Amino acid sequence: MICREGAGGFAGWDESLKSDGSDNSDKVICAIMKSDPRTTKILRRMRGRVFRASKLLDRPDTPWRRRRLLDLLDAGSDRTVATEAGGVLHLTLRVPYGAAEAACGLQFPRCGRRDKQADPAVNPFAGWGATVCQPRVMAKAARRPSLGRIRPHRIVVLDTETTGLLDEPETVPFLVGLGFFEPEHFVVEQFFMEDFEAEPALMKSLARRMRTVGAILTYNGGSFDLPLLRRRFTLQRLSAAAWEKTHWDVLLTARRLWKGDIGSCSLTNVEREVLGFRRERDIPSDRIPQVYRDYLGGHRAGRLAAVFDHNAQDILSTAAIAVTLGAVACDPCAALADGLASKAALERFAERE
Secondary structure (H helix, E strand, O other): OOOOOOOOOOOOHHHHHHOOOOOOHHHHHHHHHHHOHHHHHHHHHHHHHHHHHHHHOOOOHHHHHHHHHHHHHOOOOOEEEEEEOOOEEEEEEEEEHHHHHHHHOOOOOOOOOOOOOOOOOOOOOOOHHHHHOOHHHHHHHHOOHHHHHOOHHHEEEEEEEEOOOOOOOOOOEEEEEEEEEOOOEEEEEEEEEOOHHHHHHHHHHHHHHHHHOOEEEEOOOOOOHHHHHHHHHHHOOOOHHHHOOEEEEHHHHHHHHHHHHHOOOOHHHHHHHHHOOOOOOOOOHHHHHHHHHHHHOOOOHHHHHHHHHHHHHHHHHHHHHHHHHHHHHHOHHHHHHOOOOOHHHHHHHHHOO
């Protein structure tokens, strides 16, 4: 990391870093930028690498602080944490449908009745999971006929947490969450890269997990999550076919139904106005990139646990909204009686069918 480029460039950088045993790389970078404007562009690109080399490697407590995250995440019997090759953490959270509803007000409407006499050995979705996730009902709401031909366990709800915006070429998804419908549980799997060098391993882990997936549900994923993942897969020389599956952007359908009644159809607003609950102690989305950067530096690593919770909540809410939209399409009269939509909204929704 210590470079020399003559008197007009990086000369003297290493002496400045070693002068008092402290890390003053930020001051050195600013001084060089002022003395030689030609290096400004290069140094701005290198800034993150200089930060990791000078602060992460010179602080022996950084790995300890970052690994404490495992203790924070593995806090209950319903959550498991596994370390995959290449610096990727794989977390699995199993949420019973009833517990999700009782804990945060999420509603998973059932289109039909549960068959208590059904044999799970014959029908693996013979519980609430089968009636919570009905692909044909979802297909009607999404106007995606191909979605109706996919079995429930092959439908995934996707959400990502990233280091920036889509229009920034260096933006990387550092946390990717996948939600699956099971008979008695909604399962959230989260893949987390411990550092930027772990991105290839993260992409490969996602490629393996997506092999059995037949359809993807997102909330605004058509214009953010999926384009970003396709781009990162291409940069890692992996096939982007994992993301070329049947896709339902739940946000678009939510706007068709509720925009006239509630205005903004952001995820949190639909949670409040339709699902009827407010998040408690949630971290704002615009602060998440900085939390990850702090984590890389070993600062306040514990805050990253809130990012995992935020990601899981987004996935749960997207699943609940998708199922709610399916319930509206399945039985508009019942939806009106349950207060899931107004009469005017249902009329507009039917006109656009």
